[in-house]
Amino acid sequence: MLALRKSLVALVAAAAVGTGLTAVGPVSHAEAAVPTTIPLELKNNSGRGDQVYVYVIGTLLSTGQQGWADANGTFHAWPAGGNPPTPAPDASIAGPANGQTKTIRMPKFSGRVYFSYGQKLVFKLTTGGLVQPAVQNPSDPNANILFNWTEYTLNDAGLWINSTQVDMFSAPYAVGVKTAAGTVKTTGHLKPGGYTAFFNSLRSQSGGWAGLIRTRSDGTILRALAPGHGIEAGALPSTVMNDYINRVWTKYASSTLTVTPFADQPGTKYFGRVSGNVMNFTNSSGAVVTSFQKPDSDSVFGCYKLLDAPNDLVRGPISRTLCAGYNRSTLLTNPNQPDSGSGSFYQDAVTNHYSKKIHEQMADGKAYGFAFDDVGAHESLVNDGNPQTAYITLDPFS
Structure with a gap:
């Protein structure tokens, strides 16, 4: 547990x-x-x-x-x-x-x-x-x-x-x-x-x-x-979350997901793109800093397994942001995460009800x-x- x-x-x-x-x-x-x-x-x-x-x-x-x-x-x-x-x-x-x-x-x-x-x-x-x-x-x-x-x-x-x-x-x-x-x-x-x-x-x-x-x-x-x-x-x-996960994977195969994980460090940004079964995140210099395999529903709900979030300063913060975006179903409506306003949360038919x-x-x-x-x-x-x-x-x- x-x-x-x-x-x-x-x-x-x-x-x-x-x-x-x-x-x-x-x-x-x-x-x-x-x-x-x-x-x-x-x-x-x-x-x-x-x-x-x-x-x-x-x-x-x-x-x-x-x-x-x-x-x-x-x-x-x-x-x-x-x-x-x-x-x-x-x-x-x-x-x-x-x-x-x-x-x-x-x-x-x-x-x-x-x-x-x-x-x-x-x-x-x-x-x-x-x-x-x-x-x-x-x-x-x-x-x-x-x-x-x-x-x-x-x-x-x-x-x-x-x-x-x-x-x-x-x-x-x-x-x-x-x-x-x-x-x-x-x-x-x-x-x-x-x-x-x-x-x-x-x-x-x-x-x-x-x-x-x-x-x-x-x-x-x-x-x-x-x-x-x-x-x-x-x-x-x-x-139960597969349809949403699949749509996220399709979207970011041809566009970029920008993650700004620290509220007090707006200049720290990571950029995600999907290639095959992997979403790679690069830093501002273009270097790949971490990668995520396509998650399943359990990984999304638990923020673990394929969305593991170690207590570090790169993968963990990115993963936590992704986890929030998946559970709140904001990754398709906002390519800049985390989404700041709760009014846009849980609006997709596929979400963490x-x-x-x-x-x-x-x-x-x-x-x-x-x-x-x-x-x-x-x-x-x-x-x-x-x-x-x-x-x-x-x-x-x-």
């Missing part, structure tokens, strides 16, 4: 591509004042009576150890795992009841905050570390549990926390951060009725998209799989509908260099 979303970690390690953000630089004295833990306020507005369980897991940035944090923010390293995997320690924290708020502490992790309704999640340990839930696997022990997660990085430079739909759209929630000035920045809230509207829209979308929806035997909607996971699970045709429908239902229009939805700053992410409090709000299922 995509696990921790690729570009959240990259955000604090390298330049954020196409977002207008730049690399996190040397830590100033003020930034170094970020404490070892900060408050995380959990508010339950879900309207559900189920017991909520919360898990704070990740990598402790001061040591590189993997583990979990208790409600006080104290770090606990995972014990050694086995093969077959062995049960992990119970890392659950009892969450707030409906209508209530609970504050815990979050440590300097690069990790996730999971929350589940009604049942505890099952985590196991292998010799390689923690096995996290695989939503696309029907035999996963968490397959019939209603749950979701947010991703965050808290380090000496501040807090980055996002809502994500890269793997699935499920239990609705929003995230936020309070600044030193007392301002609260939030993202991830759906429009009123947005949860139901998303599933109704996906269910009515022709072409197999309704197959992404997973329900429990009692009728509870659990989630919609992201399209890449849907292909893996056999729920969505593996050829899953991501399109998520963005349509977001109160601020922002989401992580695919791994590099941050290209052009369309992501559901909040950040602050001196965070006072982090927030996760469990929203209504309406």
Whole structure:
């Protein structure tokens, strides 16, 4: 699975591509004042009576150890795992009841905050570390549990926390951060009725998209799989994006695709042309800097395989831009990428309808509908260099 979303970690390690953000630089004295833990306020507005369980897991940035944090923010390293995997320690924290708020502490992790309704999640340990839930696997022990997660990085430079739909759209929630000035920045809230509207829209979308929806035997909607996971699970045709990919390949066999991957470096441009089964990119001197084979639908949805995006300064930034263009279906309408305005996104009949429908239902229009939805700053992410409090709000299922 995509696990921790690729570009959240990259955000604090390298330049954020196409977002207008730049690399996190040397830590100033003020930034170094970020404490070892900060408050995380959990508010339950879900309207559900189920017991909520919360898990704070990740990598402790001061040591590189993997583990979990208790409600006080104290770090606990995972014990050694086995093969077959062995049960992990119970890392659950009892969450707030409906209508209530609970504050815990979050440590300097690069990790996730999971929350589940009604049942505890099952985590196991292998010799390689923690096995996290695989939503696309029907035999996963968490397959019939209603749950979701947010991703965050808290380090000496501040807090980055996002809502994500890269793997699935499920239990609705929003995230936020309070600044030193007392301002609260939030993202991830759906429009009123947005949860139901998303599933109704996906269910009515022709072409197999309704197959992404997973329900429990009692009728509870659990989630919609992201399209890449849907292909893996056999729920969505593996050829679903082929027509668009083929048209892109035809267009740029006789014209040039210009990629300007860094918002703060408008002079850095790469030029793509298709020759046979390969799209070659040259720099301003005419030298080929990287090449891509014709991608398949899964490569497009996952921004990997034939659209692999290493954390470098050439291939990765180009690939992320291509990935965004394919998912948003803007490569045919604009030969200069990334496309800056969301009004032109998802207009082709062949597009990432899953991501399109998520963005349509977001109160601020922002989401992580695919791994590099941050290209052009369309992501559901909040950040602050001196965070006072982090927030996760469990929203209504309406």
